[in-house]
Amino acid sequence: MGEHSMDWTGRVAFISGGVSGLGFGIARAFSDAGMRLALSYRNEAYRSKAAAWFAANGREEPLWVKLDVTDRARFGAVADEVVAHFGAVHVVVNNAGVSVFGNTAEAAHADYDWIMGVNFGGVVNGVVAFLPKLQAASGRRHIVNIASMAAYLSGPQAGIYTASKFAVRGLTESLRYNLVPLGIGCSLVCPALVATNAWDSAFRRPAAFADSGFGAVDKGELETFGKAFEAGMDPQEAGRRILAGMSEDRGLIFTHPEFAEDFKAIYEESLAALPQDVAPPERLEVERMRRAANKAALAGQVISINDLT
Numbered sequence: 617m618g619e620h621s622m623d624w625t626g627r628v629a630f631i632s633g634g635v636s637g638l639g640f641g642i643a644r645a646f647s648d649a650g651m652r653l654a655l656s657y658r659n660e661a662y663r664s665k666a667a668a669w670f671a672a673n674g675r676e677e678p679l680w681v682k683l684d685v686t687d688r689a690r691f692g693a694v695a696d697e698v699v700a701h702f703g704a705v706h707v708v709v710n711n712a713g714v715s716v717f718g719n720t721a722e723a724a725h726a727d728y729d730w731i732m733g734v735n736f737g738g739v740v741n742g743v744v745a746f747l748p749k750l751q752a753a754s755g756r757r758h759i760v761n762i763a764s765m766a767a768y769l770s771g772p773q774a775g776i777y778t779a780s781k782f783a784v785r786g787l788t789e790s791l792r793y794n795l796v797p798l799g800i801g802c803s804l805v806c807p808a809l810v811a812t813n814a815w816d817s818a819f820r821r822p823a824a825f826a827d828s829g830f831g832a833v834d835k836g837e838l839e840t841f842g843k844a845f846e847a848g849m850d851p852q853e854a855g856r857r858i859l860a861g862m863s864e865d866r867g868l869i870f871t872h873p874e875f876a877e878d879f880k881a882i883y884e885e886s887l888a889a890l891p892q893d894v895a896p897p898e899r900l901e902v903e904r905m906r907r908a909a910n911k912a913a914l915a916g917q918v919i920s921i922n923d924l925t
Contacts, residue, residue, distance in 0.1 A: 905923075
């Protein structure tokens, strides 16, 4: 790490869902690093609680922007507002998300539309609205997309949530290659349990998506599940780890160490699932070229479809 790689002083960061939970943890870590902030919010009570922290710590007040991340027109207007207020924007953290559980075999279209719309669509909208602004800025710039360890770990209880996080992972890993030539960093963040209120999303389901296949929310059951989050990592600590990963320009940032067993199983199952025959030379050559193109892209080369054949 270079001497100045930790220096984000004066850089402007936009964080969606930045007034509570992990987003607020990231906001505090960024503020500690001397960054200027624009934070989106939906809940007025969370916003005033966040504002109290900045005031109590003698920090510059963030620019507060009301935003539903599924609202594309509003997202575009927010990007304009941030630039009008600060003169530029350098870091975008697409953090807002909903954490919804239920049996995927019972899911209705409304469940897919809501969860994918926020968790994947919200990231897409953030990238489309803010990327031109980042390109117009200079110096150190970065896009951070918050996924989850669910981007790697599947299970029986949150299939649509998991699909949304796999989608964020695929988008972010691919986008990284395209941003290198533009001088913009790109990180996928996969946190695990953080001490937040993320578990209560089902209580805040919009009326437009009320037609759920999951049935009525069992308040008691959900609150018992929410208690597990109390064991989670402090959000500000997670924020510091994310900032450190950005400073090292890491494409993949894991905040939690407890997953070696899972990755070993994924690796072993993946290798075991490959057929044991030998691939023909012409197919091997296609894959060799793909790997070489990926490597060249990370070194800053613009890759077109012609580089793959």
